[in-house]
Amino acid sequence: MLVAGAGIAGLAAALDLAEAGLTVELLETAPQAGGRCRSFYDPVTGHRLDNGTHVLLGANPAALDFVRRVGGRFRELPAIYPAVALDGPGGEITGRHAIRLGSPVQLMRSLGLGAGDLLALAGLLLDGRVNGPLGTARPGLLSRKLGQAVLAPLVRAALNIDPAAADARLVARMLRRLALAGPRGFRLHLAEGGLDAALIAPAVARLRALGVRLYPTTPLDRLPPPDPDRMIVLALPPAAAHRLLPNITVPRASSAILNIHYAPDQLPAGMPEALMVTGGMADWIFHRDGILSITTSAADALMDRPAEVLAATGWAEIRTCLAMAGLPAAMPPVRVVKEKRATMRHDPGGEALRPGPVDRTRPRPDVVLAGDWTATGLPATIEGAVVSGQRAAAAVLRRR
Structure with missing residues (x-):
């Protein structure tokens, strides 16, 4: 069993496959595992830094379970945290409040929201036909206090896009997951000691304990010939996956x-x-x-x-x-x-190009795709990467 790419998706796929008893080889182009979740020593600050502060939510069950399975360390933050409004970049404060992540009533009261805001949000959640950019599909939602105080920051953080341009269907799915997760779904979880110490190093150690062979600095330049006894999981960035499988569609914009x-x-x-x-x-x-x-x-x-x-x-x-x-x-x-x-860019055009893990039209049925850019129904986050890896592993195991 070959897994190409030791980012979060590849690590998640390798874990499921190894725990199922398969012999797994894990290839990685970079000198270390982790992909875009990485830590590095910075001589200017004198600290080991993460490339970015990757946050998990309580509504990320797959990612939190992955952390638990590999022995990682993400700590849940308190249910109350402060928020500040500024009048512009580097500007002055126009307001402060404390967001209370308790019951929905507590959350709404802490943000000064009313019944009209709740009804507007319910309209988005319950509309199964919502389509197009959020700013077009629900033109008044982002201008409400709910949109400014909750929805816009949430969409920016999770989908990494201007909320007005975000795919409305993906936003609605994300909000439904949060609603179903209950009050703890909004709770923040931060890596203890950095991404490498809290997640990547424990994952690599767990995989090695299961017998997975990791080959860093080993790019997959071309697909090996089909072998009836071997499946391949491509857990690569979209451009790299497209180079190896030119017939697949992949999101182009980022x-x-x-x-x-x-x-x-x-x-x-x-x-x-x-x-x-x-x-x-x-x-x-x-x-x-x-x-x-x-x-x-x-x-x-x-x-x-x-x-x-x-x-x-x-x-x-x-x-x-x-x-x-x-x-x-x-x-x-x-x-x-x-x-x-x-x-990837989570607008309607980008969402339309996300491929599933398996496509019967591909000339290589032995190849399965993984990555947060594949069609998971989730944003390109750690949760999406873990889910994609698990779905790829499940597709492989179904064929055995």
Whole structure:
């Protein structure tokens, strides 16, 4: 059994296949496993950093179960976390509130939402025929307080796209999953000690204990000839999968994410671990392991801006949003990480191009696809990657 690609999808596929008793070889182009979930040592900050702050939700059962199975460490954050509204990038505060992730009534009250907001949201959730961009399918929803305070930040974070351009059907499916998950579905889970220590290293160790052979720095340049005794899982980025299987459709467009990591000499006690920001450059401010990080989704317009300008704007927002922390005006050591092709673009055009794991029209029935860009019905997140890997493994096992 051959699995090409040791990102989250490939690791999830290899785990299911190995636990089913198959002999698995795992190939990876990079020197290490993890794909876009990776950690690296940064000499500027003197810390080991994640390329981005990858957050899990309580409504991500496949990803949380994968973490448990490999012995990983993601910690659930408290049910109350602060949110700040700014009047523009690097600007001033226009409002503060605490989001209470308890009952739906508590959540709505903490956000100042009313019955009209709930009815507008229910209309999106219950409409099985919703189609097209969200801004066209539900033109008034994003302008409501619900849209500004909850829906837009949630869509930006999960789908990595301007909410108005997001595929409305995918947004509705995501919201239904959150609703069915109950109050804990909105709870945030952060990697303890970074992505490598909390997820990738434990996954690799578990696979090796199961006898999986991992070959880093080993790209799959061409598909091997068909072998009736071997199946192949292609858990590669869409362009690489298309190069090996030119007849498949793959999403072409992508969306960027900006992450900026700051390393102050010391941080005051009592700082929030996660703070949601609206109206500024940052979408979230995270505090973990002595590092302050900002994450900005749907950041295509920021990719060409100089790193020093982005870092200065981000530090100004952190100091404004965490005013009580007494952070210095002088910017500490900083690392700007621009992920220009962080995810596929979740607009209707991109969604239409997502292939399933198996397609009977392909000339290679021994090949199964995996990756967060395949047709999982989920956004291109860790949850989507794990689900895709598990579905690919299930397709392989059905053929044995």
